[in-house]
Amino acid sequence: MNSGRKRYLLYISQNYSYAILRPLQSAIKARGDEACWFLEGNEVTSSFLKADEQQLTSVEEVKAWNPDAVFVPGNTVPNFIPGIKVAVFHGFDAGKVNRRGRVDHFEIRDCFDLYCTQGIDTTQPFTRLAQEHGTFTVVETGWPTLDPMFKGEGEHPYSVEGDDRPVVLLCSTFSRNLSCAPVIYEKVKQLSLQGEWRWLVQFHPKMHPDIVEKYKALQNDNLTFIETDNVLPLLKAADVMLCDTSSVLIMFLLEGKPVVTFNNQTKLSHLVNVDSVEDIQPALELALSRPAELMSKVDEYCTSVHPYRDGKSSERVLAAVDELLEKGMKSLKPKPANILRHLKMRKKMNYWKF
Structure with missing residues (x-):
């Protein structure tokens, strides 16, 4: 420990991870503890750091600072970073299958000591994996990222005074096999020009630039393309979401709002799924009517995926870390060496001290 104050490293590799970890940073500071950011790789930039946020710029600085715990919304973290490694996830389980044919959300990469799960549907699989x-150990805490949403905090920059039309939020994943954005472009263009609804469009940061530019060029009085590192205000602004398999749709459902999906592979009943472009408009109309049976299924699903509505998941994560720090790591087996993975991480970060 450091003079009675715990130190927490916020370890990120994507710009959207700032919004994921900032609620944790707020909870850390509210306790009188310390938080610093570490940015790994070339897909994250320090320009998103705020004036009152501290950054450590090298592994040597991290080692000298000696954090008690490291919060990671990504899949991996090097073993030469000090502190217990805590997985807090960059999203929900959207059912995506990786190259090995396994659900990527539950892939164990031998990097973490503690998984802070979001709800029973992730807690149960991770508990089995822990056994x-x-x-590693598993504690169900809820997802800190959603704390501001449940507390009603945050800005509302996407409302338009005097415009009471329903708002459709289009989101899409970047995966070519799963992305709806290229397929439904002409239909979105047609619907946006009709002017019945107001459209907001936001894509995954890794979306192909050609698709991004195509939708940016589509902007008109009824459609706005948004680039942001924080989707929560967008979720608040919309009445219905049109999506594919992106896990952001789960965040939208947790606001008690309906989602229309295009060619969603799960076919789950809490989604209004369509496979034909011509079915998009009637599906959106149905979702906007919020039929009782659909909304009941949405509520049932949300209870399973994230039952916490108190906005205190950050505090539960910190409590779980406190418990592990107090108990120590003796009850956990040593992790497999995984030499190749850790060598790759050393090469990526150009760090060769052992």
């Missing part, structure tokens, strides 16, 4: 591997 199988023995190298």
Whole structure:
């Protein structure tokens, strides 16, 4: 420990991770503890840091600062970074299958000591994996990212005074096999020009630039393309979402709002799924009417995926870390060496001290 104050490293590799970890940073500071950011790789930029946020710019600085715990919304973290490694996830389980044919959300990469899960549908699988591997522990805490949403905090920059039309939020993942954006472009263009609804469009940061530019060029009085590192205000602004398999749709559902999906592979009943472009408009009309049976299924699903509505998931994460720090790591088995993975991380960060 450091003079009675705990130190927490916020370890990110994507710009959207700032919004994921900032609620945790607020909870850390409210306790009188310390938080610093570490930016890994070339897909994240320090320009998103705020004036009162501290950054450590090298592994040597991180080691000298010696954090008690490291919060990671990504999939990996090097073992030469000090502190217990805490997985807090960059989103929900959207059912995406990786190259090995496994659900990526539950892939164990031998990097983490603690998984802070969002709800029973993730807690149960990770608990089984913890029993199988023995190298990490699992605590259900809820997702800190959503704390501002449930507290009613945050800005509302996307409302238009005097415009009471329903707002459709179009989101899409970047995966070519799963992305709806290229397929539904002409239909979105047609619907936006009709002017019945106001459209907001936001894509995953890794979306192909050609698709991004195409939708940017589509902007008109009824459609706005948004680039942001924080989607929560967008979720608040919309009445219905049109999406594919992006996990952002789960965040939208947790606001008690309906989602229309295009060619969603899960076919789950809490979604209004369509496979034909011509079915998009009637599906959106149905969703905007909020039929009782659909909204009941949405509520049931949300209870399973994220039952916490108190906006205190950050505090639960910190409590879980406190418990592990107090108990120590003796109850956990040593992690597999995974030499190749850690060598790759050393090469990526150009750090070769052992």
